[in-house]
Amino acid sequence: MSKLPQLAMIGTSLMVGLTMVMGINAINSAPSFMLNYYEYLAGREGAKPRSPVFWKQILNFYTVVTIVAQAVHEPTNLTSFMCRFSLLFRLEVSCALMIIELLVILLMPHTHVSEYSAIAALMIVAYLGGAARAYFENTGYAMFGPCPPVMLSGMLVGSALAGALLSVVQIVLLASMPSTYNAGLTQSLIYFCTAIGIICISGLLLTLLLFNPFARRYIAEFRSHRSPWANIYRHRKTVKTLSGKSSAQPGASKSYSEAAGGAVDAGAQRYLDNSSSSSDAEDERELHEAVLENGDHRCEDVLFDDREYANREEREAAAAKEARRAADGKLTCADLNEHRSLSVEKAAAHDEGEVDEGLTTAELLQEVKLWPVIKKIWPMMLTCFLTFGITYLIYPGIMLAVDSSNDWYTTLIMTVYNFADLFGRIASMWKRLWPPRNSILIVAISRIIFVLLIVLCALHKIPSKVPPYIFAALMGVSNGFIGTLSIVYSPETPSLTTDGERAMAGQVTGACLLIGCAVGSLVQLALVLPFN
Numbered sequence: 047m048s049k050l051p052q053l054a055m056i057g058t059s060l061m062v063g064l065t066m067v068m069g070i071n072a073i074n075s076a077p078s079f080m081l082n083y084y085e086y087l088a089g090r091e092g093a094k095p096r097s098p099v100f101w102k103q104i105l106n107f108y109t110v111v112t113i114v115a116q117a118v119h120e121p122t123n124l125t126s127f128m129c130r131f132s133l134l135f136r137l138e139v140s141c142a143l144m145i146i147e148l149l150v151i152l153l154m155p156h157t158h159v160s161e162y163s164a165i166a167a168l169m170i171v172a173y174l175g176g177a178a179r180a181y182f183e184n185t186g187y188a189m190f191g192p193c194p195p196v197m198l199s200g201m202l203v204g205s206a207l208a209g210a211l212l213s214v215v216q217i218v219l220l221a222s223m224p225s226t227y228n229a230g231l232t233q234s235l236i237y238f239c240t241a242i243g244i245i246c247i248s249g250l251l252l253t254l255l256l257f258n259p260f261a262r263r264y265i266a267e268f269r270s271h272r273s274p275w276a277n278i279y280r281h282r283k284t285v286k287t288l289s290g291k292s293s294a295q296p297g298a299s300k301s302y303s304e305a306a307g308g309a310v311d312a313g314a315q316r317y318l319d320n321s322s323s324s325s326d327a328e329d330e331r332e333l334h335e336a337v338l339e340n341g342d343h344r345c346e347d348v349l350f351d352d353r354e355y356a357n358r359e360e361r362e363a364a365a366a367k368e369a370r371r372a373a374d375g376k377l378t379c380a381d382l383n384e385h386r387s388l389s390v391e392k393a394a395a396h397d398e399g400e401v402d403e404g405l406t407t408a409e410l411l412q413e414v415k416l417w418p419v420i421k422k423i424w425p426m427m428l429t430c431f432l433t434f435g436i437t438y439l440i441y442p443g444i445m446l447a448v449d450s451s452n453d454w455y456t457t458l459i460m461t462v463y464n465f466a467d468l469f470g471r472i473a474s475m476w477k478r479l480w481p482p483r484n485s486i487l488i489v490a491i492s493r494i495i496f497v498l499l500i501v502l503c504a505l506h507k508i509p510s511k512v513p514p515y516i517f518a519a520l521m522g523v524s525n526g527f528i529g530t531l532s533i534v535y536s537p538e539t540p541s542l543t544t545d546g547e548r549a550m551a552g553q554v555t556g557a558c559l560l561i562g563c564a565v566g567s568l569v570q571l572a573l574v575l576p577f578n
Contacts (some may be wrong), residue, residue: 058251058261059190059197062137063204064211065248066183069144071209071464072241073108073151086155087164091227096161097322102450106443106525108172110567113438115176117564118179120557120561123184124550129411132277133267134252134421140182141249145242147175150237155231172499184556188407191537191552193264194547196475198552200539201529208244209464216242216243216457225453241362253530266545267407280408312350324540410546419550422541423485430532430555431562432490437525438566440500443574447504448514455511459518466519470526474534479527486528493528496521501573533559 073080082094082105095101122128123275128136150171154164191196215237223229255261255268261270270277320336420427442460449455481489496517503514536555 049425051258054251054258055193055197055261057198058248058255059200060204060207061205061244061248061251062190062572063201064180064188064208065141065203065204065245066179066201067208068212068241068245069147069179070112071108071212072148072238073105078456079230079237080108082230083155083164083178083452085227086231087158087161089158095399097165100165101329103225103443103571103574104168105446106571107568108168109330109438109442110564110571111169111172112176112179113560113563113567115173116180116560117557119177119180120184120560123555124416124557126412128181129408130279130281132274132280132406133185133265133407133455134256134274135278136185137252138191138249140178140185141252142177142294143178144182144245147171147178148238148242148245152234155234165360180560183560184553186515187533187552187556188411188549189265191550192548195538196265198534199471199475200532202526202533203468203475204528206464206468206471209460210468212237212241212561213461213464216366217461220457232282237456249563250301264545265407266405269481270406272406277406277408280406281412284538300386306508329438350563365491374413393440407545407549414544414546416550416554419542419547423539423551423555425484426536426539427488427533427555427558430529431558431565433525433529433532433562434494435566436490436493436497437521437529438563439497440521440569440571443502444504445514445518445572447574448506448511459514461517462515463522467518467526468522470523472522472526474527474530486531489524489528490532493521494525496524498572530557 081101083104084101085091087093087123088090100107122137150167154167159167186201187198190201216233216465218257219236223233255265256274267277290476381452441463445459445463446456449457499508499517500514500521502508533552537551539551542548542551
């Protein structure tokens with residue numbers, strides 16, 4: 047297969063990462079515009095706000111509302127109802143809502159709405175944007191979770207790249223334009239239009255994945271023979287498997303076990319017990335006999351990993367290959383699992399009276415039980431929660447409180463953090479740097495020291511502005527590296543055996559990320575008030 051489709055998918059994952067944090071980064075990476083937002087609403091420089099406390103804490107209020115909205119809505123993406131909607135549909139609708147959020151913020155100063163109306167509108171779009179990012183981010187984890195780790199890492203690198211990119215844009219604007227009232231409006235136009243353009247490009251690239259053979263190989267939804275419109279809402283039907291029909295030879299499975307001297311394991315025996323009287327039953331029995339005669343009884347009772355067969359032609363070629371190998375008496379247990387899945391697909395299609403169209407990712411997710419997946423990945427969930435929860439105890443409010451009136455400080459401290467976070471996430475793509483899975487939880491807990499250090503900087507107990515930059519850099523690197531690994535390790539947990547489980551693991555860990563951010567932001571809001 048050509049490398050171009052794979053590179054295109056990596057590029058898409060980067061753009062998805064850029065998009066999923068674009069709204070909140072558009073606010074936090076340009077703090078001067080938002081801190082003086084009331085002046086633009088009034089239409090004159092030097093206007094006095096009616097709610098000075100709100101505008102002084104606008105970045106904290108907006109961050110808290112949007113992250114709490116994400117934390118509330120992201121778990122709902124795991125419900126059976128939401129799982130019925132296709133991944134592509136959820137992603138595209140979320141893109142549209144995020145664009146609306148940014149447009150409202152951008153256009154309100156030009157309409158000169160009242161201050162209180164603007165405050166209400168900002169909180170509404172903060173909530174709307176938070177809900178949209180929740181579904182977008184969580185669905186992105188489900189999409190790229192079953193893919194090679196580089197895809198999920200690319201998505202997380204993209205989220206850090208968004209902050210770094212927007213910080214660079216803001217620095218260029220500050221350096222090239224005067225700090226005047228009219229220049230601020232011009233900067234906001236350039237800044238938010240750039241963010242909206244990135245979201246639009248991301249939505250387009252996601253649609254193009256429908257035609258990407260590499261994406262179809264790993265993402266079940268894109269392999270469907272139904273149109274994208276037909277897959278928008280798919281309620282998972284109860285599939286009649288081979289066990290749904292009575293076997294023509296009820297004593298067959300017993301005879302197979304006896305022929306093997308009782309050495310058949312539980313997984314193989316369950317499959318033998320589920321033999322059918324369909325037209326493929328004879329082939330199935332011959333395949334099992336070939337396995338048992340070769341003495342390989344280590345079959346695992348796992349669902350078929352449908353990534354290995356991206357289209358119907360490959361499945362048919364594989365079935366013919368297994369039949370030839372069975373005839374030669376050389377069939378292995380791995381071959382049996384693959385052939386079994388092909389037969390189940392054909393039998394299900396036959397019983398439903400449909401053409402074999404394959405299950406979409408939405409349908410696969412509906413078959414996964416949540417609690418067994420949580421029990422397998424809880425250490426990574428806790429690591430993810432602690433990593434981002436500790437970060438948002440001090441980001442952005444306490445970091446900015448060191449000198450919130452200095453435009454260059456507020457911009458540069460965010461830039462340092464964003465680039466450090468990006469560096470940490472890029473470093474996580476190099477597998478040689480990956481620590482043992484059980485060690486990253488310890489590192490996540492130890493990051494609490496950054497809270498104390500940066501609070502001391504905000505209280506000016508640690509003099510000068512150099513230490514805050516150093517602490518912000520260290521916090522960003524550790525956040526990017528450990529946070530990314532916790533999310534990448536989760537769907538790669540060895541005990542997860544199916545694409546549906548891996549997609550669910552990505553979603554659940556992503557929900558922990560947002561819950562951690564929400565808890566940290568709420569606590570930060572209480573901590574930052576004494577500094578103002």
